[in-house]
Amino acid sequence: CGRVEFQDKFFSPATSETALTSETDDKVFAPPDIHKGDVARSLLYFAARYEASLGLTLTDCPPYDPTDFGYLSELLRWNEADDVSAEEEFRNDEGCMNWQGNRNPFVDYPQLAQVFYPQGPDEVLPNAMTYSRCAAPTAAPTASPNSCREDLEAGDIPMFLVNSDDPDQVVFIPTKDLEPELGSLFLTDNAWDGSKFLTTEGTWEFEIPTDGITAGTVFGLGDNSPFAENWEEYL
Incomplete structure (x- = not known):
């Protein structure tokens, strides 16, 4: 670990169209403060639910594997700083009753994050916000759009x-x-x-x-x- 840029590299808002508390360093995007807990608890759920089948891992290390997601330490802070809102509870209820058939336990019990990650990630870096050097970007399924044929172009079948x-x-x-x-x-x-x-x-x-x-x-x-x-x- 340790290949990170620090918080002073970020600026707010991320764009002229996003909330004032959104952040970016031109490589990653941080949602506005009122939604950071929502995002953290969603990712905590996906890691708990799909780690075994898809290998999803929350980490503070650079994403050497396509299924690595960061930053775990930042997500844990977001979970603590942004409490569960009434809107988030409503989505959890609706998702369970109408579609999923199961709930996000991190919405019902945010303290579960400390149970799953009692000591945090392997190395929690102070003020670490984003990767400064990453592995090569994940390759697309084809090297270039429609490289195997010339009769269709990107956008022909939207x-x-x-x-x-x-x-x-x-x-x-x-x-x-x-x-x-x-x-x-x-x-x-x-x-x-x-x-x-x-x-x-x-x-x-x-x-x-x-x-x-x-x-x-x-x-x-x-x-x-x-x-x-x-x-x-x-x-």
């Missing part, structure tokens, strides 16, 4: 509607004609870990109709979406 609550629905509206000669299109919600896709979610294949799809014609995955019957789960 996505304009997503429903992530079951049943999933994703709707597209192409800006160019999609000819059947293009073959199949693929959609996945599997996470990319820097070298491969995880297999915790799913992938679907879309077969372009024999008449093609003209620019501006809506199509999508999910019930009641146009051309929904052209999708099949890809194994």
